[in-house]
Structure formats: structure tokens, C-alpha cells
Amino acid sequence: MKGKHRLRSLFGGFVVLVITALVVSQVWASIFDNDGKPLTTLSPRGQYAQTIQNLVSPVFIIAGVILVLVMGAVLYIAFRFRERPDEDEIPAQLHGNTVLEIGWTLAPAAILLVVAVLTVATIADLEAREPDAMKVQVEGQQWWWAFRYDLNDDGVYDDPENDLITATELVIPEDTVVEIYTTGNDVIHSYWIPELNGKKDAVPGMRNFWKIQADEPGVYRGQCTEFCGLSHANMRMLVRALPRAEYNAWLANQLEPAVEPEEGSLAAEGKDVYLNQLCSSCHLIRGVNDEKVADPESGVESLLVSGIAPDLTHFSSRGTFAGSIFNSHYPDKPGATPEEVAACRAGENVAQNCGDPEDEALPGNPANPAYNVDLEDWLRDPTVMKPMAADDGRGMPNLGLGEDQIDALVAYLNSLK
Secondary structure, eight states: OOOHHHHHHHHHHHHHHHHHHOOOOOHHHSSSOOOOOOOOOOOOOOOOHHHHHHHHHHHHHHHHHHHHHHHHHHHHHHTTOOOTEEEEOOOOOOOTHHHHHHHHHHHHHHHHHHHHHHHHHHHHHHHOOOOOOEEEEEEEEETTEEEEEEEOOSSSSTTTTEEEEEEEEEETTOOOOOEEEEEEEESSEEEEEETTTTTEEEBBTTOEEEEEOOOOSSSEEEEOSSSSTTTGOOOOOEEEEEEEEHHHHHHHHHSSHHHHOOTTTTTHHHHHHHHTTHHHHHHOOOSSSSSHHTTTTTSSHHOOOOSSOOOTTTTTGSSSTTTTTTEESSSOOOOOOOOHHHHHHHSSSHHHHSSSSTTTTTOOTTTSGGGGGGHHHHHHOOHSOOOOBGGGGOOOOOOOOOOHHHHHHHHHHHOOO
16 A cells, blocks of 8 residues: 555656646746847847846756756645545654755755856956947936937046037947946936846946947837836837947937028928027027027026936937837938938838838837827927926926927927938
8 A cells, every 4th residue: 555655646746746847837938938028138139138148047947947846845745745534654754854954055055156156257247347348428317318428538428529418319339349337317217228238227426337239230128227206117218229330420420510401491490499499498409509508597407407408409310209208200220221211201111111010119110109109299298298297397398389389390300310
């Protein structure tokens, strides 16, 4: 009888172990299925994200093996030593078994030691400086991101003559190490592009070092991960990686002053609206209202808690606005001809000229429901489009613009390419 009981117990334990392994494998497969998960940390697209993945994978494997063994043992013991009506035998007691007690103390310690060594090595790799890296200061605002490119590599990021200041989208060359220095201009934010690296807090008064690198051209999204107020969930981030030649062309264009609209055009009327409304007291268009924004008596500081609003000099060269939650247009795809760009802007042959229309996760994609959000709606009443505290100087207020003013301002903003 005891032999049959032992055989049944062994078979039951084997079945339980197999079921546990199958469940764990299904969970494992669902974790690593990245379809429709644009913010997954398990789909690296750069060397630093891959470094993190190289740490995560063995840790997950170790954790999975331990889970199967522990759960299998628990279920086996519960089944094997369950109370039976025909048995009064008390199972053998293991209390005081020195070998077992030392074993189940040293085994977890050894596992944790291995994980600790791998973790420290990964952190050291991620924190190492790169001598030829691009350098960008990333500033968290409520609720968007500003970027300052240190073009002359002098460690100064607020020199308008030698540096580039832009907003909303961080544009970088492919396969290039970019050192970023995160800081906050109002409260603590957190910068996170999961496909390119982990997260780094943006703290007022501090500059925290981090690195990103994209293996291929593309759009990489992220999300502020430190609660920062009303629109924390709407403070998204976007990195656009370009081939080196296209990045150089983009950079040269960004250093130019704003496009001057043709006299008598609707865009020219929009420029007048921009200058005569509160727009020009908070936003900067280089070559248009530099002096007004730089003047401490202009009222900027009294209008905004942060004292700054997104730079609009080349607004239409970006595909998104309002903290990257809405699409102004689909940005020109890398290598697009002028004819393809014109067709894309006109909504023609979208799949061919603008990318894959079925990729709804891609910012700026016409298939994305947010693509239909009109810039006019934002100018009509931004407080309806995005939770903000404009009356307290946090976020864009409703300027009470008339429809003719909105049409003119949209034409002007769309001309800023």
C-alpha cells in the first residue's frame, strides 16, 4: 500500500510541476509579447536599453526557475502529506536539520549575490561617460519638455548664439550616443524612453546624467513617470532618430530664424495676431519676439510659474504639440522627396508617403485617432483639450481668440517649418 501511495504521490507531484511550468511559460510569453505595447521595457532599440535587457533576462530566468521549483514543492508537499482518513502516521519532522537550514540560507544568498554583481556592472556601464557623445539638457516643464543642445561642447546650454533650444520632440542622429542632463523647471519630473534606456528624474536645481542611443531611424515614445500635477498623464515625450545626413539638415534648419510669411498672406495676419496677443509674452519665435521674451519687465514671469513656454520658431517641423499628445501633422519621413512630402501634407497616398497607416501607435500617424485633433481646437480653448491650471500660471490659458484670429494663427504656425 505504501508503495502505491508513494507512486501516486510522485505522479501527482510530476503533474503539478508540469502544470506550474506551463502556467509560468504562458505568463512569460505574454510578458515578452510586445505587439501593441509602445512603452514596453522589453523591446530594446538601442545599446543602453539592450544593456538593461541583458540584466533583466537572466534575472527573469532565475526568478522563473525559482517560482516553478518553490510552487511545485509547495503543491507537492500539500498533496503528498495531506491528511488521509486511513492514516494516523505523523510525517517526519525536519526541525533542527542543520544541513537543510544551511542550504536554504546559502542558496538564496548566492542567488542574490549573482544578481547584485550583474546589477552593479550594468549600472556602471550605464553611468560611464562617452568622450564623443552629443550633449543635450532635457528640462521638464508643466507639462511638456524643453531641449537645449550644447552644440559647441562648452558645457553651457543657454547660449542662443551657439546652442539650439527647442521643445516637445528630441531629435537625434541614429546610432549616436547622446548624453542627456535632466533637470526640472518647476517640480520633479522623470524622463523615460523605454526603448532607448531606463528612466531618470528631472529635479529642479539638479542636473542628472543619463544616456540614450537609437540603433535605427524611427520614433520612440515615452511618458513622464513622476507625478507632477494635473496633466502628469498627458506629459508624454518623443525621440525622433534620423540618419546622420538628415539630422545635419534638420539641425541647420533649426538654427535659422523663423520663416517670414509673405506680405498680405493669411500667415502674415497670423504673425500680427501672435505679436499682439499674449502668445508673444510666453512663447518665443526667434527673430520675431526675442527682446520681448528676454525683457524681465515684459510680464512673462508673472504670467507663468515656470517662466517659460515652448519655443515655436520651427513649430511645423514637429509632428506633435501640447506635450506630444496631439498631432499637428505627420512629420516628413526620412528620405522623403519634396513631392512625397507635399503628398503627405495633402493627405494623399498616406501609406506610401507617410509610413504605415496601420501603425496606430506611431505619433503623427493619420490612423491614430489623435491625428484628427485640430490645432484650431487647441487655440480655441486649450483648457478643454488638456487638464491645466492656467489661472495659476500652469499651462496655456484660453486667450479668447476669434475664429478669424485662430485661422490666421494656424496659418502662421503651419508656416514655421
